[in-house]
Amino acid sequence: MIETLPLSLLLLLVCSICSAKESFSERLVLSPNLDGTVTASFAFTTLLEGARPRDPAALAEEDDSQHYTLFPLALGQILRDNAITELHLTLNAGKWDYQNWGYPEEEGVGTGAELWAWMGEGAVQTADERWKNLRNALAGLFCASIGSLDEQRTTSPALTFQPEGDLPLSSTTHALRHGTLPSERVCTENLTPFLKLLPCKARSGIATLLNPHRLFDADWHGMGVHVRYLEGAGIEVRLAFQAVLNPVRYSGDKKRDWSMTSLFDRSIERSCPVASSSEIAVRVPPAGGAITEPAPLARHAGFAVYDVKHVDKPIDVGMRWPEETQFEYSLDAPQSALMIRRRLSGSDQYKGQLSVVLTNKAPHEVKTSYLETMPWLLQFYLHSLRVVCDGIPRDDLVSIVSYTPPVPHARPSLLQAVLTLPANSTVQLTMDVVKPFLRYTEHPPDAQRGWDLPPAVFVPLGANATGAARLRRVYTPVLLVDLATPDFSMPYNVIIMSCTLIALVFGGVFNLLTRKFVVVALAPAAPADT
Amino acid sequence: MLSMNFDIAFPSLVAGRLALAYLNLPDTLQHDHQLSTPLTSYPRLQEGLYLFHNGVDPYSGGLFRHSPLLLSLFSTVLPLNRHTAALLWTASDALAAWALVQIWRARQQLTAKTPRDSLIAAAYLLNPYILLPTLARSTATFENALLLLAVMFACRGKAAATLLTLAVATHLSLTSALYLLPLVLLLLTTPVSHLASPRPYPYALQDIVKRAGPFMVEYTVYMLVLAGAATLASGGWGWVGKTWGAVLTLPDLTPNVGLWWYFFTEMFDHFRPFFLMVFSIHLAIYPLPLSIKFQHDPLYALYALTGVLATFKPYPSLADAGLFVSMAALFPETYAHMRTPFPTALVHLHCSLLLPLFHHLWLGAGTGNANFYYASTLVWGVAMGLGVADAVWAGLVAGIKGAAKKGDAAGACAWDGWEVAQE
Numbered sequence: 001m002i003e004t005l006p007l008s009l010l011l012l013l014v015c016s017i018c019s020a021k022e023s024f025s026e027r028l029v030l031s032p033n034l035d036g037t038v039t040a041s042f043a044f045t046t047l048l049e050g051a052r053p054r055d056p057a058a059l060a061e062e063d064d065s066q067h068y069t070l071f072p073l074a075l076g077q078i079l080r081d082n083a084i085t086e087l088h089l090t091l092n093a094g095k096w097d098y099q100n101w102g103y104p105e106e107e108g109v110g111t112g113a114e115l116w117a118w119m120g121e122g123a124v125q126t127a128d129e130r131w132k133n134l135r136n137a138l139a140g141l142f143c144a145s146i147g148s149l150d151e152q153r154t155t156s157p158a159l160t161f162q163p164e165g166d167l168p169l170s171s172t173t174h175a176l177r178h179g180t181l182p183s184e185r186v187c188t189e190n191l192t193p194f195l196k197l198l199p200c201k202a203r204s205g206i207a208t209l210l211n212p213h214r215l216f217d218a219d220w221h222g223m224g225v226h227v228r229y230l231e232g233a234g235i236e237v238r239l240a241f242q243a244v245l246n247p248v249r250y251s252g253d254k255k256r257d258w259s260m261t262s263l264f265d266r267s268i269e270r271s272c273p274v275a276s277s278s279e280i281a282v283r284v285p286p287a288g289g290a291i292t293e294p295a296p297l298a299r300h301a302g303f304a305v306y307d308v309k310h311v312d313k314p315i316d317v318g319m320r321w322p323e324e325t326q327f328e329y330s331l332d333a334p335q336s337a338l339m340i341r342r343r344l345s346g347s348d349q350y351k352g353q354l355s356v357v358l359t360n361k362a363p364h365e366v367k368t369s370y371l372e373t374m375p376w377l378l379q380f381y382l383h384s385l386r387v388v389c390d391g392i393p394r395d396d397l398v399s400i401v402s403y404t405p406p407v408p409h410a411r412p413s414l415l416q417a418v419l420t421l422p423a424n425s426t427v428q429l430t431m432d433v434v435k436p437f438l439r440y441t442e443h444p445p446d447a448q449r450g451w452d453l454p455p456a457v458f459v460p461l462g463a464n465a466t467g468a469a470r471l472r473r474v475y476t477p478v479l480l481v482d483l484a485t486p487d488f489s490m491p492y493n494v495i496i497m498s499c500t501l502i503a504l505v506f507g508g509v510f511n512l513l514t515r516k517f518v519v520v521a522l523a524p525a526a527p528a529d530t
Numbered sequence: 531m532l533s534m535n536f537d538i539a540f541p542s543l544v545a546g547r548l549a550l551a552y553l554n555l556p557d558t559l560q561h562d563h564q565l566s567t568p569l570t571s572y573p574r575l576q577e578g579l580y581l582f583h584n585g586v587d588p589y590s591g592g593l594f595r596h597s598p599l600l601l602s603l604f605s606t607v608l609p610l611n612r613h614t615a616a617l618l619w620t621a622s623d624a625l626a627a628w629a630l631v632q633i634w635r636a637r638q639q640l641t642a643k644t645p646r647d648s649l650i651a652a653a654y655l656l657n658p659y660i661l662l663p664t665l666a667r668s669t670a671t672f673e674n675a676l677l678l679l680a681v682m683f684a685c686r687g688k689a690a691a692t693l694l695t696l697a698v699a700t701h702l703s704l705t706s707a708l709y710l711l712p713l714v715l716l717l718l719t720t721p722v723s724h725l726a727s728p729r730p731y732p733y734a735l736q737d738i739v740k741r742a743g744p745f746m747v748e749y750t751v752y753m754l755v756l757a758g759a760a761t762l763a764s765g766g767w768g769w770v771g772k773t774w775g776a777v778l779t780l781p782d783l784t785p786n787v788g789l790w791w792y793f794f795t796e797m798f799d800h801f802r803p804f805f806l807m808v809f810s811i812h813l814a815i816y817p818l819p820l821s822i823k824f825q826h827d828p829l830y831a832l833y834a835l836t837g838v839l840a841t842f843k844p845y846p847s848l849a850d851a852g853l854f855v856s857m858a859a860l861f862p863e864t865y866a867h868m869r870t871p872f873p874t875a876l877v878h879l880h881c882s883l884l885l886p887l888f889h890h891l892w893l894g895a896g897t898g899n900a901n902f903y904y905a906s907t908l909v910w911g912v913a914m915g916l917g918v919a920d921a922v923w924a925g926l927v928a929g930i931k932g933a934a935k936k937g938d939a940a941g942a943c944a945w946d947g948w949e950v951a952q953e
Contacts, residue, residue, distance in 0.1 A: 349893040350784070351561055379593055381573055383580035405581065405591020408781050413591070432573070434593065437783040440796050484893055486795045486900045494796040494904065498789050501908055502812065505841065505915035509816070509834075512922045513823045515952040517930045522949050 021049040022070040023276045024199055026206045026308075031283035032290070032319060033101045036248040036256040036327045037219055038263060041105035042206060042241040044198055046071050049234040053168060056083040056123035056130075070274060072197035075225070075237060078137045082130040085174060085229055086118040086163050091144060091186040092222030094244070095477045099336055103472060106224055106240045110455040110475040112182035113146055118163050122172035128154075131177040142225075143189045149179035153375055153454075155414040159401060160371040160457050160473065165228025165236070180373060182452035182478040186223060188212045194223055197239055205272025206280065206308060209264040210241060220244040248327050256327040259293070259318025267316040271308050278308040280317055291320045337362045338421070342456055342476040344378075349435055349484040354380070356429040356456065356476075360421035367461040369401075370429075372415040376406035376436060377451050378481050380413060384432040390425050397427060408436055418461075440486045447488070453479040536631075539648035543655045544624045550665060551616035559666035564885050566668035567845035568782040569595045569703070569773070572615075575669065579604055582764075589768035595776050596669060597702045598760035598769045619664050619671055626675035627654040629682040634860055636685035637721045637829065653859035658882070659852030670849035673703045677853070681832065684713050685721040689745060692717055697752035701760065704777040705843045711817045712835060714745045715828035724826040725863055725925055726932030731825040777844050778810055785893075785903055787885060788846040789911055792904045813842055823926070830925050833857050837918035841911060851914060864924035867931070870916055877913035881906055 029041040048071045054063065063080055066073065079087065088108060096109035108114055117134060121127055131154065139147035158176045167174045191212050195202045202210050215221050221243040229235050247258035260267050271278055281303040282292055294317070296304035306317055321327075339359040346352030360366050374380070387397045397420045406413035421427050444451075455475040559565055560572045568574065578594030581587070582605050588594040604610040608618065627650075634650045635641075654660060664671045676699035683691040696713060699706040718741055719732065733741065761767055776782065783795045790809060797805055816838045817831075824831035836857060840850035865871070884906040891898030927950050 347894070347896075349896070350563070376592065381577050381593075383576045384573075400584065403581070403584070403586050405586065405588070405593060407590075408592040410592075437785065437791070437795065439783065439794070439799070441799055484900065486792065490901065491796040491798060494792055497908060498793045501789065501911045501915065502842070505911070505918065506812070506815075508915065508919040509838070509922055510819065511952070512919065512926060513819045517926060517950055518953055519930065519948050520951050522947050 022068065023047050023049065024070045024272075024274050025277040026272065026275050027278075028206045028209070028280045029105055029283065029303075030280065030317065031102075032256070032258075032285055033244070034330060035097075035100040036329070037101065037244050037246045038258050039101055039104070040209075040241075040243050040245060040263065042210065043105070044207065044239040046199070046237045046239075047234050048076075048236075051235045053085040053120070053229050053235065054080050054083040055168075056120040056172070059083055059123045059125060070199045071235075072237065072239075074141055075197060075227070078134065078141065079227060079235075081137070082119065082134045083123060084117050084119050084130075084134060084227065085167055086165055087115075087134075087225065087227040088117070088164075089113070089115045089138060089142070089146070089226075090222055090224040091142070091184060091190055092220075093186045093216075094218075094220035094222075096220060096475065097244075098474065099339070101220075101244060102336075104242060106222075106242050107473050108224055108475075109220075109222060109242075110180060110182070110457070111478045112180060112452065112454075113144055113149070113184035113186075114178075114180045115146055115149055116161050116176065116178040118167060118174050118176050120168070120172055121175050127175040127177065135179075142193050144186075145181065145184055149181050151411060152409070153179045153181065153373075153412055155179070155373045155404070155412055157371050157373060157414055157416060157457075159369060159416045160459055162471075163228070164226070166231040168229065168231075178373065180454035182454050186221065187216060190223065191215070191241075194225075194239065194241070197225075199274050200272035204270035205275055205278055206268065207272070208268050208270075209260060209266055211264045211266050214245070214264050215241070215243050218243040218245045219249075254326045255321070255324060257318070257320045260316045262318070267314045268308055268311060269314045271311045275309065280306040280308060280315075282306070282317060282319065289321055289323055291322060293318050293320065338366060338368070338458075338460055338474070340456075340458060340474065340476055342479065344433070344453075344479045344481060349482060350437075352378075352433050352435060352481075354378070354431045354433050357426060358419065358421055358429075358458075359426045360423065363423050365423055366421045368419050368421065369459045369461060370398075370415075370417045370419050371457040371459075373412055373454055373457075374406065374415070375412045375451075375453070376408050376410070377438075377483060378453055379406050379434040379436060380415065381432040381434065382415075384430075386430050387419075388428045388430075389422060394427075397421070398429065409439075409442070435481060435483050437484055440488055440491065443483075443485060443488070447483075447485045450480045450482040453481055536643050536645075536647040536651070540624075540627070540631075540651050543627075543651060544620060547623060547655060547661070547664070548616060548620045550661075551620055555665050556615075556667055559662065562662075562666055562886075563785045563889060564787055564848050565663045565666035566670065567786045567847050568593075568784050569776060569845045570663075570669040570673075570847060570849075572667035572669075575600065575604070576610065579610060587765065587768060589764060589766070589772045592772070592781065595773050595782070597773055598764040599698065599701055599756065600669060600672075602760075602763035615667055619667055622671050622675045623655060623660065623664050626660075626671075626678045627651045629675070629678040630654050630856065630860070632682045633678070633685050633721065633829075636682070637723055637860060639722055650859050654856040657852050657856045659848040659855055663847055663849035663852070668847060668849055669702065670847050673699055673706065674849055674853045676702065677706060677709065677836075680709070680713060681716070681829070684716040685829070687717060689717050690748070693745060693749045694752050697749060697756055700753065701756050704774045705813065705839055708814060708817050708839065709832060709835060710746070710749060711821050712828045712832035714742045715821055715825070716832065717745065718742065719828060721829050723830075723861070723863060725830060725861070725928040728826040728929040728933060779806060780844055785889070785907075786845055786847060787851070787907055787910050788841075788843065789907065790844050792900065792907070795900075809842075809844070813839065820922075823922075826929070827925070830861065833861065834918060834921050834925070837914065837921060841914035841918060854914075854917065858921070861925075864921070864928050867924040867927040868920050869923055870920055874913060874916040874920060877909065877916060881910040881913055884909060 024046050026044045031039050066076055068076055090108035091113050092109055092111055119127055135149050136147050155178055156176045157178055161176055161178055198207050224240040226238040245263045248256050284302055284304055292304045297307050298305045341357045344352055344354055387395050399418050401416040404414040455478050458474040459471045574593050575596050578588035578596055582601055608614055631647050631650050676695050680692050680695035760769055780790055780794050783791050785791050817835060820831040820834050837854040840846055840854050888902040888906045892900055892903045930950050
């Protein structure tokens with residue numbers, strides 16, 4: 001009896017792990033844009049039903065063994081080892097054009113790498129240690145330089161990066177860690193490990209279309225890994241890929257007609273057998289004139305929907321504008337309600353000015369949060385922050401929520417503010433900045449190129465901030481700062497020359513102070529003259 | 531000029547200074563790396579005050595490195611704006627010039643006003659090395675004024691005032707602590723010039739220790755009280771590492787006229803602590819030998835020390851050099867014995883043109899590289915080194931020639947066929 005009790009418990013445990021249900025669904029949204037491009041948003045979602053994030057307090061104990069069938073094991077191990085509740089990693093290349101492409105399906109479109117994670121506190125290992133482990137593990141998993149998202153780039157902007165899922169209530173407080181690496185480039189070497197995490201790899205289903213030759217030739221492309229915990233459902237992993245492809249550029253006759261074959265050079269021949277749902281949604285432009293081929297299974301809310309679950313012949317969805325002989329670029333650029341421009345001015349390598357211009361086209365007042373997570377490579381003079389609204393000084397339009405000043409060689413600055421944009425107005429923020437001087441070992445090999453600075457993130461709070469729909473983030477393009485460089489060939493020369501000067505002065509003074517003075521006759525022959 | 535009445539000359543000099551402060555000059559000069567350093571810069575002071583007013587600890591970041599005393603002064607007693615700044619910085623310079631004149635009078639044992647007073651004041655107020663940092667609203671102006679006040683009190687034998695003023699000066703700039711030894715010796719003796727008649731120190735060593743000891747203790751007490759006040763004012767010990775710590779660890783590598791910044795920009799990481807230690811100890815070597823050699827005239831030892839610190843301190847600006855140059859006006863008896871006054875002046879002229887020019891070429895126009903500016907700071911170092919060595923030489927030779935004059939054989943004859951040399 002005593003011997004069988006632990007055995008039966010173990011059996012029960014194994015069974016409970018075995019019975020953890022997993023479901024996989026995939027979805028592709030194709031939407032033609034105003035400038036003739038097509039945005040393709042892939043989302044591969046795996047739900048580990050009934051699972052909970054690991055309790056950080058139990059980190060010291062041995063973890064349960066992990067058995068997954070669909071859930072990516074490599075990612076699951078990283079999440080369990082560091083007790084991560086929510087994780088978002090995006091690797092993007094290009095500047096997202098909100099004017100022409102609209103608001104993206106996947107909202108993390110900041111250039112470069114961005115990683116943020118919510119994790120429970122109260123573990124033996126601090127949140128910062130686990131954050132470091134997480135960075136290094138993900139860097140290894142995705143072949144990216146996320147490992148260099150170190151303390152010099154890590155902040156905790158909890159106002160802008162709210163959890164997208166739920167935080168387990170039983171656990172202690174949760175901490176946010178966020179870092180951006182705008183100079184990171186995304187390429188095939190990142191896509192290959194990404195595809196390995198999918199249950200059908202790129203062999204069947206929608207993932208067939210992830211052809212690196214076409215994706216990395218796109219006007220904009222980016223991938224993302226999103227892990228969140230949904231109370232009552234389980235842990236959800238969403239692997240996302242987003243690309244803005246340009247059929248006008250690909251086609252010989254300057255037409256914007258596209259099909260999967262023309263965009264991805266592939267069509268879907270087999271469905272992924274383990275996918276519970278697998279659908280393609282094509283946004284039909286309201287302007288009309290476009291024909292979607294083949295005829296969709298269903299249409300709703302402006303989308304033509306195709307089911308890839310039961311494929312009997314290769315699917316090649318496309319769209320034609322038969323009345324157009326050539327695509328005409330619209331001359332008057334479409335204008336969204338909120339336009340944001342951010343730039344760094346000043347030619348000096350030790351000071352400059354940061355300016356953000358926001359244009360509110362809406363007929364009502366808009367409030368937006370403003371986040372800067374600036375590495376110490378650019379330091380703000382916050383006292384010089386001025387706000388001008390349509391030429392009139394209006395310092396009352398900005399209210400600073402929190403500010404963490406930067407520490408050279410150690411910590412970035414974090415500025416969280418809320419801006420009020422009056423109806424139909426242009427608001428300009430200006431702030432003087434200091435460009436610091438780095439040690440010669442802190443410069444990258446291509447030091448003269450300058451440093452990429454992370455994007456600013458705005459979250460328009462909406463006219464009625466009831467918070468029914470989740471607030472969406474808007475990223476600005478990255479900035480480049482030109483920092484003064486020392487002469488990298490000089491270390492020995494500088495040590496030698498500075499020390500020589502010091503030795504000369506020191507020697508000169510101590511010579512005078514220590515040696516004895518004597519009076520000498522200059523001309524011993526002088527008496528002979530007289 | 532010489533015959534100009536001090537009562538007219540001094541106010542008019544100060545008024546002219548105040549008029550300059552009201553031009554737009556300060557706004558353009560305040561970012562200049564020659565005139566103010568990260569430890570004395572006016573925009574950084576404003577940033578610190580702004581953060582302090584908005585409930586952010588200014589010492590949690592790396593931009594603000596001013597003393598908490600300045601922080602509490604400007605955040606409570608005196609709000610800092612264009613007008614108060616112009617008045618305060620001018621007043622500080624006027625006070626420093628007045629203190630310099632008082633030191634001169636004490637040294638010459640004058641009770642009445644002399645025409646030379648105006649010249650001494652002008653040597654301070656018209657010195658471009660002093661004038662420009664003041665216009666740039668560098669807080670080095672306050673450091674200079676406090677040091678001159680401390681010297682003035684020491685000349686008058688007021689121990690408590692001297693030590694308190696020096697403690698405040700040390701609080702603003704840690705390197706000022708090195709002035710303690712010559713100042714205490716000055717307190718124990720007289721400011722009257724004994725350069726031409728060197729004599730051993732009037733007290734035995736045990737006697738000096740016995741007399742100077744209480745002063746050292748008093749100074750330490752003042753320092754502790756000020757540190758406590760600073761901690762209360764800034765709400766934590768964070769200021770220690772950010773203000774005094776910066777002097778020892780050089781976290782901010784912004785260029786200045788000194789020798790440290792480029793050396794530690796180019797330094798190999800594993801040697802950085804070693805060389806930081808060497809450079810700091812190098813500074814601390816000077817006070818004792820200078821005080822021993824000039825034991826007959828501690829004021830002169832202090833003067834030589836201002837030159838050494840202006841050359842070698844971690845974050846020097848032109849204001850430090852200006853103090854050394856202006857204090858030279860106190861010692862006219864050494865002018866005749868200087869070896870290279872003219873070349874030194876020419877090198878100074880050379881680098882006062884070179885420094886802003888090469889700074890602009892490197893950081894503004896982008897047509898030169900860092901070595902341009904580094905080279906001009908080396909020339910500046912040579913200029914300062916020449917000045918210091920010449921001051922020490924002239925001070926010592928004045929003693930040799932003076933002793934010889936008073937003594938027998940050689941003193942009787944003229945110095946035509948004789949020369950002073952070192953063994």
